[in-house]
Amino acid sequence: MTRLTRRDFIKTASLMGGVSLFAGCSFFGDAPRIPEYIKGAPGVDPIESLQGIKNLFSVCALCDGKCGICCRTTEGSVVKIGGNPYHPISSGAPLSIDTPIEKASQVGASICAIGSSGIQTLYDPFRVARPLKRIGPRGSGKWKAVSWSEAISEILGGGNLFGEGAISGLTELKNSKQGLGFALGNADWGSSTFVKGFLSSFPGAMLFRDEAVLSEESVRATNISVFGKAFGAVEANYRKARLLISFGSAPLDSGVPLVSIAREIANSRVSSPNLKWVVIDPRQSTSGAKADFWLPVIPGKDLSLAIAVMKALFERFPNAVRFSNDSIRNAIKDRSVSDYAIDAGSYEGAAVEIARYLAEAGPGAAVIPGPGIYNQQNGKEVAQAILTLNLIVGSIPGSGGLTYCDNSYFAETEKNILGLTDERVSESRPLQPCQALMVWGADPVCDSPKMADVFSQPRNVPLVVAIGSFITETAALADFILPDTTYLERWDICSAPSMISNTGFGLRSPVIGGIDSRSGRYFPILPETMLMEDILYRFSKSLGLGFCKEFAVKDSPGIAKSFYYNTASRLLQSYCKLFPAQKTVEIPVEALFERGGYFEESKPLKPLENKETAYKVDPSAWGKITSGAESTDSELLTLITYTLPFHRPTISCVNPWLLETLPENRLVINPLDASARSLKQGDLVTLESSDGSLRKTVRIQIAPGIRPLVVALASGFGYKGAGSTTYSIDQHVKKADKTRSAGISPVEFKEKGSLVRIRKV
Numbered sequence: 001m002t003r004l005t006r007r008d009f010i011k012t013a014s015l016m017g018g019v020s021l022f023a024g025c026s027f028f029g030d031a032p033r034i035p036e037y038i039k040g041a042p043g044v045d046p047i048e049s050l051q052g053i054k055n056l057f058s059v060c061a062l063c064d065g066k067c068g069i070c071c072r073t074t075e076g077s078v079v080k081i082g083g084n085p086y087h088p089i090s091s092g093a094p095l096s097i098d099t100p101i102e103k104a105s106q107v108g109a110s111i112c113a114i115g116s117s118g119i120q121t122l123y124d125p126f127r128v129a130r131p132l133k134r135i136g137p138r139g140s141g142k143w144k145a146v147s148w149s150e151a152i153s154e155i156l157g158g159g160n161l162f163g164e165g166a167i168s169g170l171t172e173l174k175n176s177k178q179g180l181g182f183a184l185g186n187a188d189w190g191s192s193t194f195v196k197g198f199l200s201s202f203p204g205a206m207l208f209r210d211e212a213v214l215s216e217e218s219v220r221a222t223n224i225s226v227f228g229k230a231f232g233a234v235e236a237n238y239r240k241a242r243l244l245i246s247f248g249s250a251p252l253d254s255g256v257p258l259v260s261i262a263r264e265i266a267n268s269r270v271s272s273p274n275l276k277w278v279v280i281d282p283r284q285s286t287s288g289a290k291a292d293f294w295l296p297v298i299p300g301k302d303l304s305l306a307i308a309v310m311k312a313l314f315e316r317f318p319n320a321v322r323f324s325n326d327s328i329r330n331a332i333k334d335r336s337v338s339d340y341a342i343d344a345g346s347y348e349g350a351a352v353e354i355a356r357y358l359a360e361a362g363p364g365a366a367v368i369p370g371p372g373i374y375n376q377q378n379g380k381e382v383a384q385a386i387l388t389l390n391l392i393v394g395s396i397p398g399s400g401g402l403t404y405c406d407n408s409y410f411a412e413t414e415k416n417i418l419g420l421t422d423e424r425v426s427e428s429r430p431l432q433p434c435q436a437l438m439v440w441g442a443d444p445v446c447d448s449p450k451m452a453d454v455f456s457q458p459r460n461v462p463l464v465v466a467i468g469s470f471i472t473e474t475a476a477l478a479d480f481i482l483p484d485t486t487y488l489e490r491w492d493i494c495s496a497p498s499m500i501s502n503t504g505f506g507l508r509s510p511v512i513g514g515i516d517s518r519s520g521r522y523f524p525i526l527p528e529t530m531l532m533e534d535i536l537y538r539f540s541k542s543l544g545l546g547f548c549k550e551f552a553v554k555d556s557p558g559i560a561k562s563f564y565y566n567t568a569s570r571l572l573q574s575y576c577k578l579f580p581a582q583k584t585v586e587i588p589v590e591a592l593f594e595r596g597g598y599f600e601e602s603k604p605l606k607p608l609e610n611k612e613t614a615y616k617v618d619p620s621a622w623g624k625i626t627s628g629a630e631s632t633d634s635e636l637l638t639l640i641t642y643t644l645p646f647h648r649p650t651i652s653c654v655n656p657w658l659l660e661t662l663p664e665n666r667l668v669i670n671p672l673d674a675s676a677r678s679l680k681q682g683d684l685v686t687l688e689s690s691d692g693s694l695r696k697t698v699r700i701q702i703a704p705g706i707r708p709l710v711v712a713l714a715s716g717f718g719y720k721g722a723g724s725t726t727y728s729i730d731q732h733v734k735k736a737d738k739t740r741s742a743g744i745s746p747v748e749f750k751e752k753g754s755l756v757r758i759r760k761v
Contacts, residue, residue: 055105057084057596059494059506060115061487062652064186064212065089065257066494067115068596070105071511078123078488078512081116083109086595088502089260092267097587097598104595110259113646117655121486122512122525124654126723126734127469128483130528134162138464138477139456141727148528148538151480155465156542162479167462168435174543177203179435181461185442186212188508189410190493190564191532194548195440197418198536201547208431210442215374222369222380226387226617227397227404234387235368235497237403238264238275242364243357245278247302247386249370250285254643257497276361278354280305281372282640283668283712284705293353296707298345299638299754302373303382303622305351306389307332308340312348312355313392320359322394331619345707363394366401372640381622388617406503407495409574417570436463440484440532445473446649446721449748452477467532470651472721483529489513489522490531491564493571496599503579504599507568507592521558534558565589572598636690637673637711639756641746649716654723654740664743665714666701667758673709674702677760684761687744689752696744697761711756717743 052074060067060081068087072080083090085107086097095104131151136142146154154161158169173179180202184195199205209217223234236244238261255261268275269290279291280302288294297305311332313321332340338348358365367390369383376382390402397404431437431444431451445451454460455477466475467482475481487508494506513524522531533548537559540547551559551566569589579600592598643649647658667687669679679685681702688695698713706712724741727734749756 053079055101056509056511057086057101057104057594058488058511059084059087059188059492059508059596060111060118061188061492061508062114062118062121062650063256063258063648065112065259065497066188066506067111067257067259068109068506069111069115069118070109071488073511076512078119081111081118083111083115083259084596085109086599087506087597088504088599089257089496092260092263094502094599097592097595097600101594110263112258113658113661114648114652114655117652117657118488120655120657121469121652122488124470124722126471126654126737127486127526128471128481128529129526130483132481132483132729134479138458138479139452141476141725143481143727143729145730148530151482152538152542155463155480156539158463162458164458167458169463170436170539170543173435174203174545180205181208181432181434181437182206183208183210183431183437183439183442183444184213185210185440186216187441188492188494189414189505190491190567191441193414193418193493193567194533194563195536196414198540198545198547200418201540201545202543206429206432206434208429208437208442210431210444211447215371218374218380219383222374222383222387226384226391231397231404233405233407234397235403235405236366237401238268240364240403241268241275241361241366241401242273243276243278243361243366243401245280245354245358245365245367245389246287246291247280247306247367247369248372248375249368250279250281250287250642252287252290253285253645254371258645260497276357278357282638282707282710283642284703285642286645288705293357295346295350295354296710298707299640299710300376301344302369302376303378303385304340305344305346306382306385307622308337308344308346308348308351309354309358310385310389310392311340312337312352313358313389316352317355317359320362320393322362323391325617328388328617328619331622358389358393361393361395361401363396363400365390365393365395367395384617385619385622388619391617405496406578409571409578410495410505412578413567413571413574416574417567433460435461436465437461438465438467439474439478440467443472443474443651443721445477446719447747448751449745450751467535469529470722471725471727472651473719474721476721476725476727482535483526484532484535485510485513485524485526485529489524489529491560491593493564493568494597502599502601504575504597505568505571506597507564508596509564509593515561520561522561531558531560533560533563565593568592634676635757636755637669637709637757638754639687639746639749640710640712640754641715641750642712644714644716647714647716649719651722653716653719654737656739659739659742662714663739665698665717667698668701668703668706668712669758670706670708670710671702671704673711674700677758679758679760685758686761687749688757688759689749690755690757691752694748694752696748698744700758711758713744713746713749715746718745718748 054073056071058069060069068084068090070082070084071078085091085095085104088094090109130145132143133146135144156169156171158167160166182199199207223231251261277291278293279288280295280297282296282299337351341348341351369386373379373383395401464478465480466478468484469486489510492508515522537548548559551562646661683700685700686695687698723737726736
């Protein structure tokens with residue numbers, strides 16, 4: 001391999017793009033021809049021709065994409081998960097809602113590797129099958145199985161439940177009107193609305209959200225601060241955009257939803273005129289390798305590059321400027337394009353070239369800050385500057401390069417169905433100490449390992465109740481675990497991502513289990529598991545809260561199905577009010593659930609008028625731009641993280657199909673840095689935090705597609721929950737499956753700071 005200097009690397013990668021620079025590397029290159037053994041495919045999935053196969057449509061929940069799925073079942077078992085042809089995320093040409101189920105079952109649609117592995121989540125041998133109560137110290141892994149009535153009675157009554165002193169139960173907390181917290185993860189709209197309703201009926205209850213949700217709200221607030229109140233959800237319009245600039249993101253690797261974004265980008269890249277693409281990321285992902293221009297910026301210096309491009313637009317392409325104000329020009333006037341570009345680890349020519357792309361695309365440009373931007377310390381301010389590049393060339397949501405999604409009918413329905421007048425429970429706040437904490441759909445200890453210190457001490461949170469299907473890293477530190485069903489055994493209502501050109505919503509319903517025809521009671525595959533909604537309803541009924549009593553069905557202990565059918569009906573009414581020109585839906589709600597949702601092609605979006613006064617960009621919020629460069633300490637490297645297209649940091653990361661694809665993550669390192677440390681491909685090294693307090697061993701992967709002085713780890717590995725750790729129930733030991741915990745978690749290192757050092761073992 002040709003030996004490159006660091007300067008040569010940056011200049012060549014910037015000018016020529018990732019594809020041309022590394023075309024000769026088999027790691028990044030395309031196959032010269034299609035192998036004979038994968039040419040063609042059967043017209044009909046052979047499994048569909050088997051007698052007794054039934055196709056059931058629903059919505060995936062293994063990431064935030066909420067793709068439509070088709071679950072093929074036979075003899076009471078799910079045998080395959082594919083895509084839903086009714087759903088616009090899973091199909092580029094979704095079927096009309098009035099298409100019969102029988103016909104839809106013969107039409108294919110797409111699903112990613114993670115979605116197809118959901119069958120292993122359903123039949124995971126480490127699922128919690130009965131209510132559990134700890135019988136040792138928190139985190140000891142010692143549990144005993146209890147009945148539902150015993151678990152609910154003790155959680156309500158409190159007392160000296162663990163021989164560690166008296167604690168308050170929910171009944172006491174209700175009467176005192178303080179002390180109950182609920183940690184809710186990145187749940188779907190229907191279930192999050194249900195939880196908010198439960199908390200609004202419980203005096204003094206608080207809603208806590210995990211980092212993913214808080215990050216989403218930061219994205220929404222940033223979009224509003226740049227484009228206005230109407231635009232909380234802004235995304236690239238892949239079908240109409242002529243230029244896509246991905247700052248700190250890799251849509252082909254970690255896009256949400258992955259399948260539809262990849263499909264839209266691929267279609268736009270081969271259309272005429274085709275989509276031009278710039279990827280700005282320290283690591284060359286699949287996205288960077290397929291882009292026209294890959295720029296390996298210094299981690300954390302994206303703001304300098306964005307301003308370099310901005311200044312180049314003003315100075316070199318003034319005719320392309322559609323929007324600006326004195327405050328923007330004054331904020332960036334003191335330094336040159338070259339100064340800003342060098343500060344970002346690039347050079348003037350690269351910034352000018354990107355500015356030229358923007359000038360040529362004009363309103364057809366889409367400049368999108370990704371997770372790598374928002375995860376920075378000043379991520380919101382950096383994202384504001386990046387989004388402002390759209391305004392400067394006249395690209396506003398609905399005008400061409402950018403699109404947005406009007407989901408106001410969800411907010412209206414939530415308000416109407418729950419009658420919420422207290423907005424307190426709708427606020428998102430980080431987790432804080434409380435007297436009792438319920439956890440559902442969240443794993444704060446996994447997201448932030450330092451939270452283990454909070455949960456391990458009962459004095460911080462005296463009572464912790466985890467509702468879930470697995471002993472996650474957080475549930476392992478709980479007092480009670482109440483077994484929930486999986487997403488394939490529940491109802492829910494899901495909003496659609498803003499990038500799709502359809503309005504509507506997804507509907508999830510059980511694809512396995514059974515329903516009593518007389519009472520309507522749902523029976524999951526594990527008889528002592530229960531839907532979260534039905535668990536909270538039992539607490540509500542015992543506490544006399546009155547929540548959801550209107551959805552109670554005679555002779556049935558559950559209310560989940562009736563709640564979601566009623567909510568879906570009201571949501572449809574709100575939707576039709578907002579989109580009066582759309583076709584009135586006459587199909588029954590039950591039939592909508594059978595199809596996995598309701599979607600219609602959107603009407604053309606209207607950009608916000610009077611843009612000169614509507615957009616209030618305040619560059620003072622971007623912070624002071626200081627000159628700087630990478631660390632001069634040759635030992636220290638900057639650690640970044642990335643997401644693989646077939647492996648996500650969720651509960652699905654323990655599914656064997658995904659682990660077989662890549663059993664563990666490796667530390668990606670540039671050849672220059674490997675050579676300086678006498679490292680060879682596959683060497684085992686010690687990765688150490690800059691303060692020396694954290695050390696892990698990992699194998700290296702030497703690759704030219706990463707900036708020198710930067711190393712990278714894939715997320716989702718090193719998981720300590722869901723069977724990765726040994727535990728016992730009623731003194732019966734369940735040994736850990738160590739394949740689930742292979743690799744190392746980059747989250748632990750990121751908590752120590754981004755600088756690390758490596759030493760050969």
